[in-house]
Amino acid sequence: MDAIKDLINYLSYPKWSFTLSLVVFFVLLWSKRLWTRSGGLIMFVVSVLAFCLSLLDPNFRSVVAKPDNVPIVMMVFLVGYFLWLALYKAHRNDELIERGEPTFEKSEVEDKIFTWPDLVFIEFICMILLMIGLVIWSIVLQAPLEEPANPSVAPNPSKAPWYFLGLQEMLVYFDPWMAGVVLPGLIIVGLMAIPYIDTNPKGNGYYTFKERKTEISLFLFGFLVLWCQMIVIGTFLRGPNWNFFGPFEFWDTEKIEPLVNVDLSEIIWIKVLGVGLPSHWFFREIFGIVLLSLYLLVLPVVLSKTRGFKRYYGKMGPSRFYIGVSLFLVMMLLPIKMYFRWALNLKYFIHIQEFFFNV
Amino acid sequence: MGGPRVVRRGQLRPRERTPNIMLKKIQKSVTQSQVWKSIFRVGIPTDNRKRALAMLGNVVLHLHPIKVKKSGLRMSYTWCMGGTAFFLFLVETITGLLLMFYYRPTVEYAYFDMVDLREAAAFGIMRELHRWGAHLMVIAVWLHMFRVFMTGSYKPPREFNWNVGVVLLVLTLLLSFTGYLLPWDQLAIWAITVGSNMARATPFVGTEGPGSALLQLGGTKLIHVGSDARFALIAGRTIGGGTLIRFYVLHCVGIPFVAAFLIAVHFWRVRKDGGISGPV
Numbered sequence: 001m002d003a004i005k006d007l008i009n010y011l012s013y014p015k016w017s018f019t020l021s022l023v024v025f026f027v028l029l030w031s032k033r034l035w036t037r038s039g040g041l042i043m044f045v046v047s048v049l050a051f052c053l054s055l056l057d058p059n060f061r062s063v064v065a066k067p068d069n070v071p072i073v074m075m076v077f078l079v080g081y082f083l084w085l086a087l088y089k090a091h092r093n094d095e096l097i098e099r100g101e102p103t104f105e106k107s108e109v110e111d112k113i114f115t116w117p118d119l120v121f122i123e124f125i126c127m128i129l130l131m132i133g134l135v136i137w138s139i140v141l142q143a144p145l146e147e148p149a150n151p152s153v154a155p156n157p158s159k160a161p162w163y164f165l166g167l168q169e170m171l172v173y174f175d176p177w178m179a180g181v182v183l184p185g186l187i188i189v190g191l192m193a194i195p196y197i198d199t200n201p202k203g204n205g206y207y208t209f210k211e212r213k214t215e216i217s218l219f220l221f222g223f224l225v226l227w228c229q230m231i232v233i234g235t236f237l238r239g240p241n242w243n244f245f246g247p248f249e250f251w252d253t254e255k256i257e258p259l260v261n262v263d264l265s266e267i268i269w270i271k272v273l274g275v276g277l278p279s280h281w282f283f284r285e286i287f288g289i290v291l292l293s294l295y296l297l298v299l300p301v302v303l304s305k306t307r308g309f310k311r312y313y314g315k316m317g318p319s320r321f322y323i324g325v326s327l328f329l330v331m332m333l334l335p336i337k338m339y340f341r342w343a344l345n346l347k348y349f350i351h352i353q354e355f356f357f358n359v
Numbered sequence: 360m361g362g363p364r365v366v367r368r369g370q371l372r373p374r375e376r377t378p379n380i381m382l383k384k385i386q387k388s389v390t391q392s393q394v395w396k397s398i399f400r401v402g403i404p405t406d407n408r409k410r411a412l413a414m415l416g417n418v419v420l421h422l423h424p425i426k427v428k429k430s431g432l433r434m435s436y437t438w439c440m441g442g443t444a445f446f447l448f449l450v451e452t453i454t455g456l457l458l459m460f461y462y463r464p465t466v467e468y469a470y471f472d473m474v475d476l477r478e479a480a481a482f483g484i485m486r487e488l489h490r491w492g493a494h495l496m497v498i499a500v501w502l503h504m505f506r507v508f509m510t511g512s513y514k515p516p517r518e519f520n521w522n523v524g525v526v527l528l529v530l531t532l533l534l535s536f537t538g539y540l541l542p543w544d545q546l547a548i549w550a551i552t553v554g555s556n557m558a559r560a561t562p563f564v565g566t567e568g569p570g571s572a573l574l575q576l577g578g579t580k581l582i583h584v585g586s587d588a589r590f591a592l593i594a595g596r597t598i599g600g601g602t603l604i605r606f607y608v609l610h611c612v613g614i615p616f617v618a619a620f621l622i623a624v625h626f627w628r629v630r631k632d633g634g635i636s637g638p639v
């Protein structure tokens with residue numbers, strides 16, 4: 001048992017678990033069998049069983065059962081269920097489309113039903129059930145109230161509210177101006193841009209996967225792999241000093257993780273070229289500046305001419321294409337930086353402390 | 360619902376004067392009273408005309424159209440998540456109002472009002488309802504967005520309503536964030552400290568943000584700890600009484616007003632964009 005726990009603890013370190021989550025994500029997207037009733041049932045039983053077994057572990061229990069963490073456990077299961085529901089319906093519709101039959105929604109869309117009583121009663125019953133659930137939850141679980149506020153004693157770890165923990169987790173890889181301002185800002189801008197970038201007229205008003213593979217894959221990647229996963233890591237797996245702890249690991253305040261991160265400039269000028277760092281910031285950081293410019297400015301142009309992407313360029317036109325690709329590339333900065341951190345202990349691509357400009 | 364049953368006195372034997380019939384009589388005299396009829400003009404609808412009138416005559420129900428697509432009615436299509444988010448918004452409004460009776464947003468009282476709420480207030484679950492409801496609302500809004508994406512409902516003609524939705528999402532998070540400070544316990548101030556420290560790094564308008572050093576006027580820095588974005592957010596150099604009152608006003612008045620307005624716009628647009636989406 002302990003060996004299994006140790007293995008899980010080890011595998012849950014982001015460099016393994018993130019890689020694993022990428023693999024799982026692509027399996028999920030390609031699989032058809034998981035998105036059936038039996039597939040869903042199996043996934044549900046397995047995850048509930050794994051969760052209940054884990055609850056036997058005192059370390060796991062102490063983190064999961066914190067009152068403010070209970071909603072996040074709930075969120076994980078709800079997101080899982082609705083992911084299944086959406087893809088289940090999408091795949092059933094795709095089968096219908098393949099056979100040349102109207103989708104499930106299409107066969108009902110002409111059928112107009114009186115709002116009274118059908119919709120009104122559904123809403124009424126939903127409200128009552130929700131209220132009952134909420135009241136039971138409130139009776140069973142008391143809202144947390146800790147010691148009175150004391151600005152001179154910081155709890156360790158200090159955590160933001162749970163819905164921002166994905167952003168706090170990004171602080172491991174980026175400075176606050178990126179993780180706390182620019183990237184969240186771009187998430188909002190990106191979400192708002194979706195309807196204007198996506199020109200695919202199909203899949204409007206019904207579930208389908210086949211007709212919208214790219215859009216759905218990109219959205220799910222951002223929502224599940226980046227947003228939800230980072231929240232789960234930040235909530236359950238980050239302990240004192242924001243150190244990483246496996247799900248069955250004791251939150252040891254004394255745990256020390258060596259800080260050995262180096263900048264790209266140091267790697268190239270000192271380790272590779274064997275000369276010292278130039279004193280002017282521009283020459284010192286030239287490699288990072290070139291690299292990032294290539295990535296954000298040149299790569300979109302190159303992509304517009306590459307085979308796989310040319311198709312989209314033609315369909316979307318230049319402005320949609322460049323905005324969409326830029327947003328995508330900025331999103332991908334996060335996993336890219338993560339892998340650079342794990343492989344090379346990279347701290348910053350560009351480190352201009354003079355202007356607080358660190359990427 | 361059949362038509363009203365006519366009960367003639369002579370036909371009933373005493374044994375059949377059951378409570379059921381008494382109830383019917385009472386119901387009849389209530390629903391035919393002038394008071395009742397003045398409130399509910401239509402009564403329980405028995406035909407299609409009345410079903411339509413029931414929706415039109417009621418200010419709450421008339422948010423809905425008279426008829427809806429069967430495909431859009433299905434729970435497995437909408438997941439009822441927009442409705443859940445709205446319902447939770449209402450729950451938060453009502454429980455929040457009740458909490459305001461007890462809570463004073465000052466450094467001296469805030470925490471101890473929380474303790475009193477826990478120990479002395481009647482119906483001691485208002486705080487719980489409010490807190491868990493808030494968490495649930497965040498989840499519901501995310502799931503609603505997820506559903507809208509998966510059904511492609513942001514596509515024309517609903518692009519604008521998707522954008523209204525994104526703003527509502529941000530407002531929901533801000534509502535939750537401003538509320539998190541109010542208990543004034545360790546959890547509260549340190550979570551807000553962590554969150555608001557980010558503002559210090561805002562490009563140009565945060566002291567530690569890239570480019571802020573460029574904003575100078577005759578050699579004096581315009582952006583310093585007493586004038587930057589974080590200062591504006593928390594009304595001071597550190598989290599204190601000023602932050603509390605600022606977050607309180609935003610949480611109880613400012614953001615709810617804007618959110619309520621945008622929810623109205625959101626619902627209006629759902630109708631104007633042709634109701635719940637469906638295949639064309």
Ligand code: HEM
Pocket residue numbers: 437439440441442444445448500503504507510512513517520521522523524525527528531622625629634635636637
């Ligand atoms: C406080 C937050 C919100 C509330 C109370 C709310 C409420 C609702 C309700 C009641 C509906 C009717 C259909 C349904 O229940 O699914 C709806 C539809 C819609 N919502 Fe929201 N919503 C919120 C946030 C959002 C967000 C975050 C988005 C997207 C980013 C969004 C985009 C839409 C769109 C595009 C529709 C039309 C869907 C269709 O026709 O199928 N809403 N909203």
